[in-house]
Amino acid sequence: MDGQDLLYALNQIAHNFGAVAVVGGALLGRWPVRVVLAQRRPLAWLVLAGWILQGVSGATFGAISFAYYGQFPDIHGIAVAALLVKMSCAFAGIILTALWLRFGDKWSERSREGVWGLLLLLAITALSAAAFLRWFS
Amino acid sequence: MVACHLPVKGGAQHPHRSLLWLLNRSTAEIADMRMPVMSRLAFFISLLFSGLTLAAESMVTISAPADGATLDAMTENAITYEVVPGPKGDHSHLYVDGKEDAVLRKLKGSYTLPTLTAGEHNICIKVVNKGHVPIGVEKCVKVMVQ
Numbered sequence: 001m002d003g004q005d006l007l008y009a010l011n012q013i014a015h016n017f018g019a020v021a022v023v024g025g026a027l028l029g030r031w032p033v034r035v036v037l038a039q040r041r042p043l044a045w046l047v048l049a050g051w052i053l054q055g056v057s058g059a060t061f062g063a064i065s066f067a068y069y070g071q072f073p074d075i076h077g078i079a080v081a082a083l084l085v086k087m088s089c090a091f092a093g094i095i096l097t098a099l100w101l102r103f104g105d106k107w108s109e110r111s112r113e114g115v116w117g118l119l120l121l122l123a124i125t126a127l128s129a130a131a132f133l134r135w136f137s
Numbered sequence: 138m139v140a141c142h143l144p145v146k147g148g149a150q151h152p153h154r155s156l157l158w159l160l161n162r163s164t165a166e167i168a169d170m171r172m173p174v175m176s177r178l179a180f181f182i183s184l185l186f187s188g189l190t191l192a193a194e195s196m197v198t199i200s201a202p203a204d205g206a207t208l209d210a211m212t213e214n215a216i217t218y219e220v221v222p223g224p225k226g227d228h229s230h231l232y233v234d235g236k237e238d239a240v241l242r243k244l245k246g247s248y249t250l251p252t253l254t255a256g257e258h259n260i261c262i263k264v265v266n267k268g269h270v271p272i273g274v275e276k277c278v279k280v281m282v283q
C-alpha cells in the first residue's frame with residue numbers, strides 16, 4: 001500500500017464528511033421544519049466544524065502533494081476558478097456561522113432565517129464547484 | 138498438481154525459490170507447499186508487495202510530431218502519444234510552452250494541439266497522480282511552426 005495514497009484517502013474522508021456537515025447541517029437548519037433557536041445552535045456548531053474541516057482538509061490535499069513532490073497540484077482554467085469558489089465559500093461559511101453563533105440571538109428572526117439560507121446556498125455552491133474541480137483538472 | 142516439494146522446514150531456502158520461479162508457479166501450487174502457517178502467510182504478503190514493485194514503470198512516448206519537426210501553422214496539428222502511468226501515476230497533462238493545455242485521460246491516442254503561432258514551441262506530456270501532481274515522468278518535443 002502506498003503511503004501517499006493512504007494519506008490522500010484519509011484526507012478525502014475528512015473532506016467528504018465536512019461536505020456532509022455543511023450541506024446537511026444547513027439544510028436541517030433551514031428546511032423543511034423550522035427549528036427553534038436553541039436547537040439551531042448545535043447545528044450551527046456542526047456547520048462551523050464542517051466548514052473548518054473543509055478548509056483544513058482542502059489545504060492538506062495541497063500539503064500532501066507538496067510533501068511528496070515538492071509542488072502543488074497542477075490545475076488550470078475552470079479548475080482554478082472552481083477552487084477559488086470553494087475557498088471563498090469556506091471562508092464565508094466560517095465567518096457567517098461564527099457571527100450567527102456569537103450574535104444570532106440578537107438578530108431578528110428574518111435575519112437568522114436569511115443566514116441559514118445563505119449557508120445552504122454556500123454549501124450547495126461549494127459542492128457544485130467540487131464537481132468542476134474534479135473533472136476540469 | 139505439485140511438481141516440486143520444497144524442504145522449507147526450519148526456514149531453509151530452496152535454491153530455486155527465486156522470484157522468477159515463484160512467478161511461474163500457480164497459486165494452488167504455492168498454497169500446497171509444505172510450509173508452516175506463518176511462513177506461508179509471510180510468503181503471500183511478500184508476494185503481494187513484490188507484485189507491486191513489478192508493476193510497469195511510468196513512461197511517456199510521443200510518436201508524432203517528432204522532436205525538431207516543422208509544423209504548418211495553417212493546418213490542424215495533433216500530438217500522438219502513449220502513456221504508461223505506472224504505480225505512482227494516474228493520467229497525464231499536456232503542456233505547450235510550459236502552460237498546461239489539456240488533461241489527457243486516455244493513455245494512448247491523439248490530441249489536437251491548440252493553434253500555434255509561428256516560431257519554436259515546446260510540447261510536453263507529464264504523468265500526474267490522482268491529485269494532478271506531476272510525478273516527474275515526462276516527454277517533451279520541440280517543434281518549429283511556420
